[in-house]
Amino acid sequence: MSAVKGPRAYRSPVREESARRTRRAVTAAAAELFTTRGYAATSLADVARAAGVARPTVFAAFGSKPALLQRVLDEALAGDDEPVPVADRPWFRPVWAAREPAAVLDAYAGVCTLIAERAAAAFEAVRRAADTAPEVAELWQTLQHNRVRGARMVLEHLVTTGALRAGLSFERAVDVLWLLNDPAHHAALVGSRDWSPDDYRGWLADQMQRALLDR
Incomplete structure (x- = not known):
């Protein structure tokens, strides 16, 4: 049949x-x-x-x-509406290509600056809405979790290229990098204090390297 x-x-x-x-x-x-x-x-x-x-x-x-709102945020983070993870984007490749810890963090500071230029305002909109809208509060928590995952992913690559600062545990390093990859810093310094993106990137790379590496 x-x-x-x-x-x-x-x-x-x-x-x-x-x-x-x-x-x-x-x-x-x-x-x-x-x-x-x-x-x-x-x-x-x-x-x-x-x-x-x-x-x-x-x-x-x-x-x-x-x-x-989720779509607005996703497109701000990625830069377009293509279904490609952030870590697989061409502009993330310098992180994976770096072969020593300071270079990994310098490249990641560039990624954080690029993302913040596009997404800082969207992040702030979500943060404000989370105070009164439970469905947005869940999205805000997901954002925090994803930032932790991003920090962990970068550090997992970093430790294949060299060592973290003496006495600094991997989990504490994740917490430090999560704190520093917050787009709110960009909103404050570039958006409110008129820093240039290049100045911000340089500052961010320096803060990451000072906090996480022996110098």
Whole structure:
């Protein structure tokens, strides 16, 4: 008995690209509103209006306001909407290519600076919203956990190239690097005190090296 085949799924590249452009417009509008007006004060209708689409379009694309905030944050961290992990991005490769501890931390300071330039405002929007929105509080905790994971990942590579500072445990080093990779430092020094990104990167690399390595 031959199997009965159902109708072949139809895919339209034109329609898919149109949907992707719509998602990008919605994400850009949401990023602007969440970071300037605030998460609580921004509705999906506000986002739809700013993006030039209907509210049901926003809901169909993202499902909920927390999911939209998550997308805004993900794209700010990665720099685009491609499903590629941060650690596999071309701009993260200098960390993996570094072959001595100071160079690992210098490269990681560059990564942290790049991410903060894109994502510091989104991080702050999540932090503020977490105080009053339980669903965002969970996202904030996930962000902290992911920053710890990032610090641990970098240090696991670093110790293959050389030693941490004498007397410094690996777990304490993770905590120190987690503290230093916070985009809030960039927001304070570059955003509020008018440091240049290059000055910030140099300062951050120096702080990481002083805290974690014998010099």
